[in-house]
Amino acid sequence: xxxxxxxxxxxxxxxxxxxxxxxxxxxxxxxxxxxxxxxxxxxxxxxxxxxxxxxxxxxxxxxxxxxxxxxxxxxxxxxxxxxxxxxxxxxxxxxxxxxxxxxxxxxxxxxxxxxxxxxxxxxxxxxxxxxxxxxxxxxxxxxxxxxxxxxxxxxxxxxxxxxxxxxxxxxxxxxxxxxxxxxxxxxxxxxxxxxxxxxxxxxxxxxxxxxxxxxxxxxxxxxxxxxxxxxxxxxxxxxxxxxxxxxxxxx
Amino acid sequence: xxxxxxxxxxxxxxxxxxxxxxxxxxxxxxxxxxxxxxxxxxxxxxxxxxxxxxxxxxxxxxxxxxxxxxxxxxxxxxxxxxxxxxxxxxxxxxxxxxxxxxxxxxxxxxxxxxxxxxxxxxxxxxxxxxxxxxxxxxxxxxxxxxxxxxxxxxxxxxxxxxxxxxxxxxxxxxxxxxxxxxxxxxxxxxxxxxxxxx
Numbered sequence: 316x317x318x319x320x321x322x323x324x325x326x327x328x329x330x331x332x333x334x335x336x337x338x339x340x341x342x343x344x345x346x347x348x349x350x351x352x353x354x355x356x357x358x359x360x361x362x363x364x365x366x367x368x369x370x371x372x373x374x375x376x377x378x379x380x381x382x383x384x385x386x387x388x389x390x391x392x393x394x395x396x397x398x399x400x401x402x403x404x405x406x407x408x409x410x411x412x413x414x415x416x417x418x419x420x421x422x423x424x425x426x427x428x429x430x431x432x433x434x435x436x437x438x439x440x441x442x443x444x445x446x447x448x449x450x451x452x453x454x455x456x457x458x459x460x461x462x463x464x465x466x467x468x469x470x471x472x473x474x475x476x477x478x479x480x481x482x483x484x485x486x487x488x489x490x491x492x493x494x495x496x497x498x499x500x501x502x503x504x505x506x507x508x509x510x511x512x513x514x515x516x517x518x519x520x521x522x523x524x525x526x527x528x529x530x531x532x533x534x535x536x537x538x539x540x541x542x543x544x545x546x547x548x549x550x551x552x553x554x555x556x557x558x559x560x561x562x563x564x565x566x
Numbered sequence: 567x568x569x570x571x572x573x574x575x576x577x578x579x580x581x582x583x584x585x586x587x588x589x590x591x592x593x594x595x596x597x598x599x600x601x602x603x604x605x606x607x608x609x610x611x612x613x614x615x616x617x618x619x620x621x622x623x624x625x626x627x628x629x630x631x632x633x634x635x636x637x638x639x640x641x642x643x644x645x646x647x648x649x650x651x652x653x654x655x656x657x658x659x660x661x662x663x664x665x666x667x668x669x670x671x672x673x674x675x676x677x678x679x680x681x682x683x684x685x686x687x688x689x690x691x692x693x694x695x696x697x698x699x700x701x702x703x704x705x706x707x708x709x710x711x712x713x714x715x716x717x718x719x720x721x722x723x724x725x726x727x728x729x730x731x732x733x734x735x736x737x738x739x740x741x742x743x744x745x746x747x748x749x750x751x752x753x754x755x756x757x758x759x760x761x762x763x764x
Contacts, residue, residue, distance in 0.1 A: 326680075327680045329681070333584060333585045364750050364752065364753070365750070367712065367713055368713045369713060370752070390750075390751060390752075393751060393752065393755055394752050396752075396755070396756075398716060398720065399720050400720075402713065402716055402717050402720060403717060403720075405713070406679050406680065406713070406717060407679075409680060410679055410680050413680060543679075544679035544680065544681075544682050544683075544684055545679035545680070547679070547684045547685065548677065548679060548684075548685075548717065548721060
């Protein structure tokens with residue numbers, strides 16, 4: 316099989332032998348694919364500086380099976396020069412794709428969503444909201460789409476002012492009496508947060524917090540025990556700032 | 567039969583070196599045994615000594631024969647300036663440029679979440695301890711301009727600023743003696759956005 320001029324993003328790359336690279340690329344028509352880029356690390360290779368994450372590419376390859384051979388790559392416009400916190404978000408999305416997508420399953424819609432998420436990250440919109448929307452699309456693409464518009468108990472539309480328990484793999488059920496200390500069946504959140512996630516308008520802190528809690532629980536079920544390493548980057552960045560403030564207060 | 571085993575074992579051992587395949591390993595073995603047995607002894611002795619004696623400098627984490635490496639121990643270096651690099655090879659390159667006069671910290675890697683390499687794996691706690699000593703006034707982030715290198719630089723810059731220390735990043739640009747026509751687009755884009763007063 317020979318493919319040419321296929322849009323792609325590099326998700327991950329590893330050194331292979333002396334001068335080559337092993338790549339995981341994400342393409343619209345062929346999904347996530349494994350590639351070997353022979354000689355890509357030679358000092359005068361034309362691929363130097365091109366095969367990088369967050370750089371839109373047009374690539375060609377030949378061969379089938381687990382590892383095809385990269386036959387060409389060129390940039391398709393400038394890279395999504397994301398930096399700082401947005402860069403961590405980019406790694407996080409890449410890690411999710413690496414962990415949750417099977418190789419060779421095409422995901423055209425998800426590719427579009429990934430691209431627009433990178434674009435939004437560069438434009439410096441609220442990072443968290445971009446990630447939640449991306450996660451929603453990712454879950455739908457791999458066959459575990461969330462139910463966000465109706466109560467799975469009585470099929471009624473979600474009410475913004477009601478409270479719900481989201482039962483994983485099923486959907487939201489309205490909490491009849493929030494004051495009653497009933498056993499927690501799922502992830503509790505406001506109808507407003509479900510609707511915001513459905514409409515992709517996550518713009519207040521409570522909604523963001525509830526959406527994150529929901530997504531984290533659901534994703535953990537699909538990711539298994541192995542942690543997401545890119546999350547560790549986020550944890551630590553908040554810590555020193557807090558320490559800095561504390562020091563200021565003490566002195 | 568036993569002879570061949572010793573020979574094979576030596577070939578296998580040499581193949582651990584980067585860039586050495588079966589063919590070159592065989593060439594090295596025959597060269598050393600047929601033409602340069604004294605050289606072979608020297609290599610063996612030098613390797614043993616190095617492996618036994620060289621550890622990491624307790625301050626900068628670079629490879630060093632002594633507890634404190636020559637750069638860290640030098641009174642001529644500026645102790646308020648700390649440059650962060652990914653590897654000893656990067657440190658050597660910067661030293662050869664001859665313009666940097668501060669101290670270093672060698673990460674021996676970079677943050678690479680998709681490979682499971684996080685802050686603890688690249689010695690961030692040791693770096694934090696160094697920053698906490700209070701002598702450093704500026705940290706120069708000289709990790710590579712790759713996605714992982716950028717993430718590492720940003721991560722460390724947060725730690726540095728949290729301690730009210732100045733953090734700077736090395737500049738991007740067109741190579742000296744290079745030509746714009748042959749410079750890649752991303753480098754040019756950064757060269758333009760990072761331009762300075764002429």
